[in-house]
Amino acid sequence: MQHNTLNYDKDIENLIFRLVSHLNSDYAFSKRSVATMLLQEDEEIWELVKQNDGSNYNEIRAMINEFKKNTSESVLYQISRTQQEESKKILQKVMTVDKNSGSKLAKIVNKLTINPITGIPLLLLVLYYGFYQFVGVFGAGTMVDFIETNIFDEMINPYINQFVNGLIPWKVVSDLFVNDYGIITLGIKYAIAIVLPVVGCFFLMFSIIEDSGYLPRISMLMDRVFKKIGLNGRAVIPMTLGFGCDTMATMVSRTLETKRERVISTFLLALAIPCSAQLGVILALLSGKPMAMAVWLVFMVLIFMLIGYLTSKVIPGEKAGFYMELPPLRMPKLSNVLKKTYVRMYWYFKEVLPLFILASVLIWVGNITGLFEVLVRYTVPVVNMIGLPDKTAEIFLFGFFRRDFGAAGLFDMQSSGVLNGRQLVVAAATLTLFVPCVAQFTMMIKERGWKTALAMCAFIFPFAFAAGYLLNKVLVLWGINLG
Amino acid sequence: MEQKSKNISVNIPLTMLKAGQEAKIVTVKTEDNQKLRKLAAFGIFPGTEIQVIQCYPSIVIQAGFTQIALDSEIASEIIVNLNN
Amino acid sequence: MECCNQKVSMISRIRNLTNRKDAHKVEQNAQKKIALIGNPNVGKSVIFNSLTGAYVTVSNYPGTTVEVSRGRYTYGNSKLEVIDTPGMYSMIPITEEERVTRNLLINERPDLVLHIIDAKNINRMLPLTLQLIEAGFQVVLVLNIMDEAKALGIEINCRELQKILGIPVLEASAALNKGLNEIRKTIEEQIKDAA
Ligand SMILES: Nc1nc2c(ncn2[C@@H]2O[C@H](COP(=O)(O)OP(=O)(O)O)[C@@H](O)[C@H]2O)c(=O)[nH]1
Ligand SMILES: [Mg+2]
Numbered sequence: 017m018q019h020n021t022l023n024y025d026k027d028i029e030n031l032i033f034r035l036v037s038h039l040n041s042d043y044a045f046s047k048r049s050v051a052t053m054l055l056q057e058d059e060e061i062w063e064l065v066k067q068n069d070g071s072n073y074n075e076i077r078a079m080i081n082e083f084k085k086n087t088s089e090s091v092l093y094q095i096s097r098t099q100q101e102e103s104k105k106i107l108q109k110v111m112t113v114d115k116n117s118g119s120k121l122a123k124i125v126n127k128l129t130i131n132p133i134t135g136i137p138l139l140l141l142v143l144y145y146g147f148y149q150f151v152g153v154f155g156a157g158t159m160v161d162f163i164e165t166n167i168f169d170e171m172i173n174p175y176i177n178q179f180v181n182g183l184i185p186w187k188v189v190s191d192l193f194v195n196d197y198g199i200i201t202l203g204i205k206y207a208i209a210i211v212l213p214v215v216g217c218f219f220l221m222f223s224i225i226e227d228s229g230y231l232p233r234i235s236m237l238m239d240r241v242f243k244k245i246g247l248n249g250r251a252v253i254p255m256t257l258g259f260g261c262d263t264m265a266t267m268v269s270r271t272l273e274t275k276r277e278r279v280i281s282t283f284l285l286a287l288a289i290p291c292s293a294q295l296g297v298i299l300a301l302l303s304g305k306p307m308a309m310a311v312w313l314v315f316m317v318l319i320f321m322l323i324g325y326l327t328s329k330v331i332p333g334e335k336a337g338f339y340m341e342l343p344p345l346r347m348p349k350l351s352n353v354l355k356k357t358y359v360r361m362y363w364y365f366k367e368v369l370p371l372f373i374l375a376s377v378l379i380w381v382g383n384i385t386g387l388f389e390v391l392v393r394y395t396v397p398v399v400n401m402i403g404l405p406d407k408t409a410e411i412f413l414f415g416f417f418r419r420d421f422g423a424a425g426l427f428d429m430q431s432s433g434v435l436n437g438r439q440l441v442v443a444a445a446t447l448t449l450f451v452p453c454v455a456q457f458t459m460m461i462k463e464r465g466w467k468t469a470l471a472m473c474a475f476i477f478p479f480a481f482a483a484g485y486l487l488n489k490v491l492v493l494w495g496i497n498l499g
Numbered sequence: 500m501e502q503k504s505k506n507i508s509v510n511i512p513l514t515m516l517k518a519g520q521e522a523k524i525v526t527v528k529t530e531d532n533q534k535l536r537k538l539a540a541f542g543i544f545p546g547t548e549i550q551v552i553q554c555y556p557s558i559v560i561q562a563g564f565t566q567i568a569l570d571s572e573i574a575s576e577i578i579v580n581l582n583n
Numbered sequence: 584m585e586c587c588n589q590k591v592s593m594i595s596r597i598r599n600l601t602n603r604k605d606a607h608k609v610e611q612n613a614q615k616k617i618a619l620i621g622n623p624n625v626g627k628s629v630i631f632n633s634l635t636g637a638y639v640t641v642s643n644y645p646g647t648t649v650e651v652s653r654g655r656y657t658y659g660n661s662k663l664e665v666i667d668t669p670g671m672y673s674m675i676p677i678t679e680e681e682r683v684t685r686n687l688l689i690n691e692r693p694d695l696v697l698h699i700i701d702a703k704n705i706n707r708m709l710p711l712t713l714q715l716i717e718a719g720f721q722v723v724l725v726l727n728i729m730d731e732a733k734a735l736g737i738e739i740n741c742r743e744l745q746k747i748l749g750i751p752v753l754e755a756s757a758a759l760n761k762g763l764n765e766i767r768k769t770i771e772e773q774i775k776d777a778a
Contacts, residue, residue, distance in 0.1 A: 022713050339570070
C-alpha cells in the first residue's frame with residue numbers, strides 16, 4: 017500500500033540496483049535505502065555493511081568510487097535534490113497558502129527580539145528581572161531567609177536536636193543525625209532551606225523562557241560572543257542551564273555538534289559556571305557588599321572568557337558553524353511550565369539529595385576517625401596562601417563533596433563575622449572555580465569519559481587556588497578591602 | 500521557476516544581501532557534505548526563495564515559514580540569485 | 584503491503600535462526616513498538632506524553648530531548664511500547680541526537696513509525712517521510728501544529744496526500760489536545776497490520 021515515490025536519476029537508479037544485489041544481509045532499512053545512504057557517504061552505514069556484508073565490501077566501494085569518478089555533480093546533492101523535488105511536486109498537488117494571513121503583531125514582536133538594538137536591552141531586562149530579581153533576590157534572599165531562619169533554625173532544628181540528643185545518649189552517634197554537621201540539621205537543612213528555593217525559582221524562570229521560544233533568540237544574539245571561546249550560539253542552552261545545575265547542563269551539552277564543543281563546554285561548566293545552589297549562597301553572601309559582588313562578578317567573567325579563549329586555542333578539532341531555527345514565539349503554557357519545573361526539580365533532588373546525605377555521612381566519618389582533621393591540617397597552608405583564615409580549610413573540604421555545600425559553609429562563617437570583604441570574595445571566587453560537585457563529576461565521566469574528566473579536574477584543582485592567590489594578591493596590592 | 504531575467508541576474512553570496520532583500524538560492528558552495536545535509540534539513544537548498552530579515556549579529560533569513568539564524572561563515576557559502 | 588510482509592517475515596526467520604531456543608518466548612512477549620520520529624520541536628514529546636500518560640520534557644527549543652524515552656500505550660488488552668526520540672532532520676544523522684535516533688531505528692526496528700511534522704514547514708519535512716517510506720518502515724504521517732499553520736493561511740488536503748503516499752495522514756494540534764483521538768485510532772488500526 018505504501019508508495020515509494022523516490023525515483024532518482026537513471027544512472028543512480030542503475031547503481032542502486034547493482035548495489036542492492038550486493039547487499040545480502042538483513043538491515044533495518046530496505047536495501048534500496050541502505051544503498052542510497054552508502055552513496056551519501058554515511059560512515060555508520062558503511063561500518064554496518066562492513067560488518068554484515070564484509071565479503072562484498074570492497075566491491076561495493078569500488079562500484080561507488082567508479083561512479084563518483086564519472087559524475088561531476090555530487091551524488092549526495094543529486095539524491096537530496098530528488099527528495100526535495102519530489103516533495104515539492106507532491107505539495108503542489110495538496111497544499112494551498114493564503115498569503116494574506118498571519119498576525120502583524122507577532123511579526124513586530126519577533127523583530128524586536130532579534131534586532132540587536134532592541135534585542136540586547138530586552139535580553140538584559142529578562143536577565144535582570146528573571147534571574148537577578150526573581151532567582152537572586154527573591155529566591156536566594158527572601159525565601160532562603162524565611163525557610164532557614166524561621167523554619168529550620170527556630171522551629172525544626174532545636175526541637176530535633178533536643179529530641180535526638182535525648183534519644184541517643186552517645187554524642188558520636190547523635191552527631192551523625194543532628195548538631196553541627198548532622199544529616200538532618202545540615203544535609204537536609206541545606207537541601208530544603210537553600211537549594212530548594214533557589215533551584216525551584218531558577219527552573220521556573222528557565223521553563224517560562226524556554227516555553228516562550230525565546231532561548232533560540234538568545235543563542236542568535238550571543239553567537240559572536242560564544243565564538244570567541246570556541247563555542248557557538250548553540251551552547252547558550254547548556255551554559256545557561258548550568259546556572260541551574262551544572263550536572264544537568266553537562267548532560268545537555270550532548271546536543272552540541274562537535275566533540276570539541278562538547279569538551280569545551282563541559283570544561284567551562286566545571287570550572288566557571290556556578291550552579292544555582294552555589295550562586296544562591298554567593299549572592300546572599302555578597303549581597304550586602306555591592307563592591308565585593310562586582311569584583312566577584314568581573315573576576316568570574318574574566319576567567320570564563322580567558323580560559324574559554326585559551327581552551328579554544330589549545331583544543332584541536334573542527335569549529336562548528338552556527339545555524340539555528342528560530343521557532344515562533346508562543347505564549348508559555350502554565351501547565352507545561354509547572355510540569356517542566358516539577359520534573360526538573362524532581363530529577364535534581366533524586367540526583368542531589370542522596371549526595372547531601374552522603375556528604376554528611378562522610379564528614380561524620382571523617383570527623384570521628386580524625387581523617388578530616390588531618391585533611392584540614394593539610395589544607396590550612398593552602399587557604400592561608402590565598403589569604404584566608406584556617407577555618408576556611410574545612411569549607412573547601414566540604415566544597416569537595418558539594419560545591420554549594422562549601423558555599424553554604426562560607427555563609428555561616430560570614431554570619432559569625434570571621435571573614436572580611438576581601439577574604440569573602442577570594443573564598444567565593446576560589447570556591448566557584450573549585451572542583452565540580454560529585455554529581456557533576458560523575459556526569460563528566462559518563463559523558464566525556466574517564467580520561468577527559470580526570471584531566472579537567474587535574475587542571476581545575478590547582479588552577480582554582482592559583483586564581484584565588486592572584487586575586488588576593490591583586491586586592492591586597494591595591495589595598496582593596498571591600499568592607 | 501522561469502529564469503527569463505537571466506541577463507540582469509547576479510549570483511552573489513548571501514552575506515552581500517541587505518535586510519529586506521529577497522533572493523533565490525542557487526547553490527551552497529562547500530565541499531563539506533555534512534554541512535550540505537545540515538542546511539538541506541533546514542530547507543536551504545537550490546531553488547528555495549528566501550528573504551533576509553536582518554544581518555547582524557547573525558544573519559536571519561526567512562525560508563517559507565521558517566526563520567533561520569546563520570553565522571556569516573555559513574552564509575558566505577550560500578550563493579543566491581538576485582532576480583531584479 | 585506484500586513487500587512489507589515479506590520483509591518482516593524474512594526478519595523473523597533470521598531471528599528464529601539466530602535465536603532458536605528463545606524463539607517461542609520472543610514471539611509471545613514481543614511487544615510491538617512505535618517510534619515517534621521527526622524534526623526537533625514539532626511536538627513529539629507532547630504526543631508521547633498524551634499517548635503514554637508519562638511525562639517527558641516538552642520544550643520550545645530544538646534539542647532539549649537528549650535521551651530516548653519509553654512509555655506504554657494500552658488499549659483494550661493490547662500493549663504497545665511507545666518510544667520518544669530526540670529527533671532527526673533526515674535519515675543521515677549529523678548531530679549526536681540524530682545518531683541516537685537513527686541507531687534506535689536500526690537496532691529496535693519499530694513496527695510503526697509515527698512521523699510527526701510541523702505542518703507550516705511541511706515543505707522541508709516531507710522529504711523525511713519519503714525517505715522513511717523508502718526505507719521500508721510502516722509510516723503514519725501526523726501534520727501537527729495545525730493551529731499555527733491555519734493561522735498562516737495554510738491548507739493541506741490530507742486525503743489527497745494520503746492517496747499519493749499510500750499511508751495514513753492526520754492533522755493535529757497536540758498542544759491544544761486536538762487530533763489525539765484520531766492518532767490513537769490510527770495507531771490501533773495500523774499496528775494490527777504490522778506483522
Ligand atoms: N501551537 C502549537 N504548539 C505546539 C503543538 N504541539 C507542540 N507544540 C509546542 O511545540 C514545542 C515543542 O514541543 P515538543 O513536544 O517538545 O517537541 P519535540 O522536540 O518534537 O519533542 C512546545 O513548546 C510545544 O508546546 C501544537 O499542536 N500547536
Ligand atoms: Mg522532545
